[in-house]
Amino acid sequence: MNKEYENIKVIGLDADDTLWVNETYYREAEKEFAKILEAFETPNKINQELFKKEMQDLHLYGYGIKSFVLSMIDSAIEISNNTISNNAIKKIIDIGKTMINKPVELLEGVEEVLNKLAPKYRLILATKGDLLDQERKLEKSGLTKYFHHIEVLSDKKEANYSNLLNHLDVNPSEFLMIGNSLKSDVLPLVNIKANAIHVPYHTTWEHEQVKEEETNGKIYKTVNSLRDILELLN
């Protein structure tokens, strides 16, 4: 085993876009939303307005599909200048329900990796978003048996992770986080002296993007696919 990981006792795994497809469904939903509003604005402008609304609402609503739907409705009223039809609002509500009911599509190598890590480490699913939604996805995924439990965080900032480590009774040096988001799964961990491995996903939500200078001097590993983790930990 790689010496730097020999103290690890607990591994936190991000869920969306680390274990299963998620961002792709949001991109599809945004396209449908733009289509509903096509009489009023260009798809580009609609996406921009929606993102702006999501950012305004984030401190109130937090992450997840319900927040996304509420921001879409509010945004549709604004973009349409108070003329959006009841039918269109129903369609927006249905976009959300369809997202909630999506099947879970596991990413390449997930089951193999969890199967090999589970006997050696305490695995925690550490995700933000909606608790019910994430529990449902975990159940649909068939991966429940690999995880000690699920931790839904209202956000993934340093303070959230510090609270988590306190609650789990582990030292930062004993904790490794694995995930696709530099902003949420990697940098805050590095900053509290815990460990992190970055497994990029092909699509990153604008809100999760970080500038290059934010990663300068930060110590973490990036691997191409989840399977590469086995070489680092075995």
Added chain:
Amino acid sequence: MNKEYENIKVIGLDADDTLWVNETYYREAEKEFAKILEAFETPNKINQELFKKEMQDLHLYGYGIKSFVLSMIDSAIEISNNTISNNAIKKIIDIGKTMINKPVELLEGVEEVLNKLAPKYRLILATKGDLLDQERKLEKSGLTKYFHHIEVLSDKKEANYSNLLNHLDVNPSEFLMIGNSLKSDVLPLVNIKANAIHVPYHTTWEHEQVKEEETNGKIYKTVNSLRDILELLN
């Protein structure tokens, strides 16, 4: 100390309507909602339709204010026969935002009771609803220091509590739950052989009400106010 509680190591406290006012704000919101729709139906019928919608949506959305707002919007479209104005929908969204921003009003005796229990037991805030919203309320309440951590459950059924006890590494006999809802805070605990104390609140959401026969033969204590717990545990 009451002998039956001598094994208790961890106490779970419900939050809404056990530590602070909550149901009252939902009742106020329902009144406002009925006012927005007063041109279409009687307040009674509107409340009934909204409750029906909430129950239909519960398996998808779960508990909390965002779910409530989405059910109100959907219900408004139906009750108005697809004629609700954009302005009315904005008002419904604002009802939700106002609820999220409400100050936290502690119930009688809460601080005193937590202050006395915290040195002797590990206290957990065990609530359903929305994680971000509950974290925010805990922070506003000034009670954070008394709790080891917050556990938001997607539901409060036997399986949810069994998972919680596994995750906390405590036996049922070592766990005591305190809360205002017989359905959510008391009966599931009794059924998994853990302990429960019922502290009624003056208003109970229809969904939380239980029939008398459901409580027959179940062993739990009911106290008049949170302060009475100190006599049982001290």
